[in-house]
Amino acid sequence: MANSRLSAADRAILQKCLSSSSPSPFGRPKRANSSKEDGPVSGRVRVAVRLRPRNAEELKADFDFADCVELEPELHRLKLRKNNWDSETFQFDEVLTEHASQKRVYEVVAKPVVESVLQGYNGTIMAYGQTGTGKTYTLGRLDEEDDSNRGIMVRAVEDILAGVSLKDDSITVSYLQLYMEVIQDLLAPEKENIPIVDDPKMRDVLVPGASVVEIKDHKSFSELLKAGEANRAVANTKLNAESSRSHAILVVNVRKLVDEAQENTSLGAQGFFVPTVRRSKLVVVDLAGSERIDKSGVGGSSLDEAKSINLSLTALGKCINALAEGSSHVPIRDSKLTRLLRDSFGGTARTSLVITIGPSPRHRGETASTIMFGQRAMKVENMVRLKEEFDYKSLCRRLEREIDRLLIENERHTKAMLGAENLERVYEEMAATEKLKHEKELIELSSRLDAAHAEKERVQLDLNKSQTEIQLQKEKLGEEINRRLNLETENTVLSQKLLQLQSEIDEMRRAIDKMRSGSHSKADRSLNVLKLSQSKDGCKGEKSTIVKLLEQVGIQNLLPLLKSPDEDVQLQASRVIANFAADEANQEKIFEAGGLSSLIDILQGSKDETICCVAAGAIANLAMHEVNQVMIVEKGAIEILAIKAQNVKDPQTLRMVAGALANLCGNGEIQVKLKDDGGIKALLRMGESEYLDVKAQVGRGLANFAKCESRRALQECQIKSLLLEEGALPWIVKNANNGAELICRHIEMALCHLAQNESNAEDLVTGGAFPELVRISRESAKEDVRNLAYRLVCASPVLQAEFLRFSGASSDA
Numbered sequence: 001m002a003n004s005r006l007s008a009a010d011r012a013i014l015q016k017c018l019s020s021s022s023p024s025p026f027g028r029p030k031r032a033n034s035s036k037e038d039g040p041v042s043g044r045v046r047v048a049v050r051l052r053p054r055n056a057e058e059l060k061a062d063f064d065f066a067d068c069v070e071l072e073p074e075l076h077r078l079k080l081r082k083n084n085w086d087s088e089t090f091q092f093d094e095v096l097t098e099h100a101s102q103k104r105v106y107e108v109v110a111k112p113v114v115e116s117v118l119q120g121y122n123g124t125i126m127a128y129g130q131t132g133t134g135k136t137y138t139l140g141r142l143d144e145e146d147d148s149n150r151g152i153m154v155r156a157v158e159d160i161l162a163g164v165s166l167k168d169d170s171i172t173v174s175y176l177q178l179y180m181e182v183i184q185d186l187l188a189p190e191k192e193n194i195p196i197v198d199d200p201k202m203r204d205v206l207v208p209g210a211s212v213v214e215i216k217d218h219k220s221f222s223e224l225l226k227a228g229e230a231n232r233a234v235a236n237t238k239l240n241a242e243s244s245r246s247h248a249i250l251v252v253n254v255r256k257l258v259d260e261a262q263e264n265t266s267l268g269a270q271g272f273f274v275p276t277v278r279r280s281k282l283v284v285v286d287l288a289g290s291e292r293i294d295k296s297g298v299g300g301s302s303l304d305e306a307k308s309i310n311l312s313l314t315a316l317g318k319c320i321n322a323l324a325e326g327s328s329h330v331p332i333r334d335s336k337l338t339r340l341l342r343d344s345f346g347g348t349a350r351t352s353l354v355i356t357i358g359p360s361p362r363h364r365g366e367t368a369s370t371i372m373f374g375q376r377a378m379k380v381e382n383m384v385r386l387k388e389e390f391d392y393k394s395l396c397r398r399l400e401r402e403i404d405r406l407l408i409e410n411e412r413h414t415k416a417m418l419g420a421e422n423l424e425r426v427y428e429e430m431a432a433t434e435k436l437k438h439e440k441e442l443i444e445l446s447s448r449l450d451a452a453h454a455e456k457e458r459v460q461l462d463l464n465k466s467q468t469e470i471q472l473q474k475e476k477l478g479e480e481i482n483r484r485l486n487l488e489t490e491n492t493v494l495s496q497k498l499l500q501l502q503s504e505i506d507e508m509r510r511a512i513d514k515m516r517s518g519s520h521s522k523a524d525r526s527l528n529v530l531k532l533s534q535s536k537d538g539c540k541g542e543k544s545t546i547v548k549l550l551e552q553v554g555i556q557n558l559l560p561l562l563k564s565p566d567e568d569v570q571l572q573a574s575r576v577i578a579n580f581a582a583d584e585a586n587q588e589k590i591f592e593a594g595g596l597s598s599l600i601d602i603l604q605g606s607k608d609e610t611i612c613c614v615a616a617g618a619i620a621n622l623a624m625h626e627v628n629q630v631m632i633v634e635k636g637a638i639e640i641l642a643i644k645a646q647n648v649k650d651p652q653t654l655r656m657v658a659g660a661l662a663n664l665c666g667n668g669e670i671q672v673k674l675k676d677d678g679g680i681k682a683l684l685r686m687g688e689s690e691y692l693d694v695k696a697q698v699g700r701g702l703a704n705f706a707k708c709e710s711r712r713a714l715q716e717c718q719i720k721s722l723l724l725e726e727g728a729l730p731w732i733v734k735n736a737n738n739g740a741e742l743i744c745r746h747i748e749m750a751l752c753h754l755a756q757n758e759s760n761a762e763d764l765v766t767g768g769a770f771p772e773l774v775r776i777s778r779e780s781a782k783e784d785v786r787n788l789a790y791r792l793v794c795a796s797p798v799l800q801a802e803f804l805r806f807s808g809a810s811s812d813a
């Protein structure tokens, strides 16, 4: 390959040049200080000479001749042969032999300029030389088949593309042709005469009418270049021109954002980094052939044309001469080329010139002329200046973007905050509700707990109480059991004693029977027993025996015997109690021991008439005394007695029942109760008995009743007798003149007591009692009764009237 043709010495020099930053004139430029205050740096125009290899024709025609030049690349020297023995030596910045590869030429001639452009400096690469020496080959060769043959334009743009960021930076290309002082746009051939505009600020020129095409990659540039070349050919045909007579100018504009991280860029007033951009341009100029017209062999062109064609080149030569000599006047404005290259020579650009020469001695003059042009160009000093500026537009865009971003961010934050606040509020509300709920539950729970405690305490108390009660019950039960046991023992003793007593009584009865030597009914026997016990005088022995016995046994122990299943025991017990009750002194003890209830029970329950008779007699005995009467009534004795009055046939029992009721009739407090419980009706029913003893008890009862009523009538208001309401009057009237003195006395007293109450008078009259009253007042056996009846008849107006009516009637009779 190209490198393989280099000698070891060549390679060593090349290596040295590549690695050394200075003093090699074509070494990589030191990065210019990026500060915008930096001043320009001196930069001489660098010139390399490239020798074209002999072409086919030259190989043939010049076969016998040596090349007109001899190159000493290591020494950067070129010797131009004057003749076989003499030569002139020229020093260049770089001497490129015919073996130098395109790559080597690019790296030596163009690469430092391209790097400089990427750093923000303008750059110019220009080829100058006779037609056919390889200017276009060096600069514009595309060669898509073999990459190694590609020329400087393609390689430069390739490096620029690699050196920028397509995101932030931009590369635009314009491709122009200058022919006969007319600028044509090779990218838009219709633009045929593009003006040049001076840019005094930048001390440069602008070609605003030219197309500017942005390129993004190598391929797009190659195509652009190809199209440009095609357009150039078309344009030249149209103009009847040759490419060698026109200048081709490629302008690559690079706009590059300075990397803030790496570069020391300025801060704006608000502390923002002010973006800095570097606008630089690379101008690659493929000049028209430098040969003299007369010698170039071009025919048919007018002198004017020839002048025009070379005007720009001539002007360029003049300008470079002036610059090289340091002349005060540089005729830049003489041609469009020099105007276009104003910055490249004597301006701020870093300029690299490659002069191409052919080896043929036949063109020695042209070669010499080219060499001299190069030598003069080497003397041109440029003041390289960084093309850097603050990109306020970009900053503005960036700030706008930043503002937009911040606004969006702010909105997002606000929303988030609002959301968070809402969320917080919702949480707070929820927490408050929850707390309230919990507090309520707590209160409820504690009240339930209190209630449960209270309930527990209550239950505990109840339990304690129950336990105490159970204990008491147990104790009571124990006592009861003991009592029962004692009672059973006593019962046994008592039963034995009773049997003993029974036998004694039987003995006694037999003795009495003997005495009376008469026979008696069963009822009579009971009566006798009662009589015996009631008697105050007789049979003191028996009574004292009973009393003694009871004192020994105790009435409370005797009463249970009344309930004994043995009727005999019942009877004997009843008798003993009846006897005991006959004495008023014992009655309280009987009441205390519950004897009355027992007697009433036995009267009600026993079928045995003797037992009933004895029990009724005992009740009658108790009823004799006023203190007992209320208690007897309260125990319900009247109803029981009334039932017995109806059922019992035995006259002794009837007499006892009637006697008991008659005794109760003497108590004013219980008269209403007597009437209500059927006591009076029972008496009247028994009054129908054939037995005088029974009737006498009925009469006594009614008399007692009427006596109480009349006594009350005197004290309180006079109301009609209950006896009259109960229908007692007919029985009284009927039995008033009975004949039996025992009965009559009670009835006379009853009538007198009724007559004492005027409220009864009418009833007495209508009930037929009045004649009986009159009879009593006249015929009663007892004087006090006669007098009482008489007084009553006289005192009562009703009776008095009746008496008058009665007297009149009897006198009539």
Ligand code: ADP
Residues within 6 Å of the ligand: 051, 052, 053, 055, 098, 129, 130, 131, 132, 133, 134, 135, 136, 137, 138, 244, 289, 356
């Ligand atoms: P110019 O543009 O100066 O008129 P060209 O670039 O057209 O010259 O070159 C003329 C001819 O010489 C072309 O055929 C080209 O391929 C050839 N040529 C030029 N330089 C070289 C070189 N260094 N190596 C090989 N061939 C070359």
Ligand code: MG
Residues within 6 Å of the ligand: 132, 135, 136, 137, 243, 244, 286
């Ligand atoms: Mg050419």
